[in-house]
Amino acid sequence: MTKHDLLEAWHNHLALAQRRSPHTVRAYGKAAERLLTGMKLSRWDDVADVTATRLRTHLASRRSDGLSNASAARELSALKGFIGFARAQAGHEKTDAPRLRGPRIKKGLPRPVTPDDALGLADTVEELAAAEWIGARDRAVLLLLYGAGMRIAEALSLKSGDVPLGERFTVTGKGGKQRVVPLLPVVREAVAQYAAVCPWTLSADDALFRGAKGGPLGQGAVQKATARARKAMGLPDTATPHALRHSFATHLLGAGADLRSLQELLGHASLGSTQIYTKVDAATLLDTYRSAHPRERS
Structure with missing residues (x-):
């Protein structure tokens, strides 16, 4: 061997x-x-x-x-x-790995963008694209991240046969775990618009989102398009495609969604992964307070 x-x-x-x-x-x-x-x-x-x-x-x-x-x-x-x-x-009776403690990692909070900036990113990637169909593609992908809380890999795994999308869609996430996410009309319309203008043949079992040369779209292309858009909008480097998923969660929690429902929508295996968004929402409220309260500004 x-x-x-x-x-x-x-x-x-x-x-x-x-x-x-x-x-x-x-x-x-x-x-x-x-x-x-x-x-x-x-x-x-x-x-x-x-x-x-x-x-x-x-x-x-x-x-x-x-x-x-x-x-x-x-x-x-x-x-x-x-x-x-x-x-x-090797046929060992005990297959436990060596006991070794890793370095401590200070977990940072996710950095969401505002609702206006999330939608602005989707619109700006469309405006800055080299071709109309590429702009429609990138806008559709970002709206899937912000509008449905998908991971970028989940959005890019959609097949052409999934279109037209319905009001709900079954997503296969990490570890093959499936969850059902609701799709807003604006998200479904963006995906349908892309499919209508895409110049490549969309066979049912092929990737829905295509790269400039017709192959499956890679995450790097979406990240580069988002980087151009955030630079044009003057947003920080933390405004990434994945930040749109964080924003989806934070904004839903701020609007009154309960943690269990949010856990299901995000596809988290444990509630602990979802609870971090309570800290994000509290931090966002504190930032708003500090910037808006008259005593804080004086």
């Missing part, structure tokens, strides 16, 4: 058994490759025998290269999973 064989099996496990996103598969695969190369490992038994001490030394070497706390924590999580998988492949 070679290092390539180990990595291929790990990739397949992540993509097929765990149904991880392509981004996660790439990142976890790279982490495993660095471990195999650094320790010169090429058998499942070798990987299974990696101790907490050896893993700590490997991560210390990575930290010396300038790895941040957040990146180090992700790398540790990836390698624990890889070693646990290796122990299962």
Whole structure:
């Protein structure tokens, strides 16, 4: 067995058994490759025998290269999973990963944009696009993020056969978990408008959103279009496509949505992931108070 064989099996496990996103598969695969190369490992038994001490030394070497706390924590999580998988492949009775605590990470609050800025971004990407159909495409994608709370990967996974969209749509999110999201008329109309002007043949099983050369649209193109739009609008760098999903959640919570309903709409596995938006809403209210209250401005 070679290092390539180990990595291929790990990739397949992540993509097929765990149904991880392509981004996660790439990142976890790279982490495993660095471990195999650094320790010169090429058998499942070798990987299974990696101790907490050896893993700590490997991560210390990575930290010396300038790895941040957040990146180090992700790398540790990836390698624990890889070693646990290796122990299962090697036939070990216990498949627990080495016990090793990762660096502490200070969690920042999501940075939502205002409702006007969210809609303004969608309109501006359309205005700045190189072609009419590309503008309609980018506007439709951003409205799916803000109007339905989709992750960008979820929006880009839509098939041509999904159009026309109804008032509700079943989204397959992380880990293959499905949820039903309501779609506002403005969102459905934006998607229909794009489909009507798209110059490429839209077969039912093909990707709905296409790149400039006709292939499936990538996240990078949407992020670049959003970056141009936010620069034109004078918005901060935090106004990203993913911030529109945060804005969807924050604005719904501010309008009276309960946490359980919001959890279902966002597709969060635990309520704890959703509760962060209560802090965001409180922080937003405090910022508004400070900027608007006469005593604060004097």
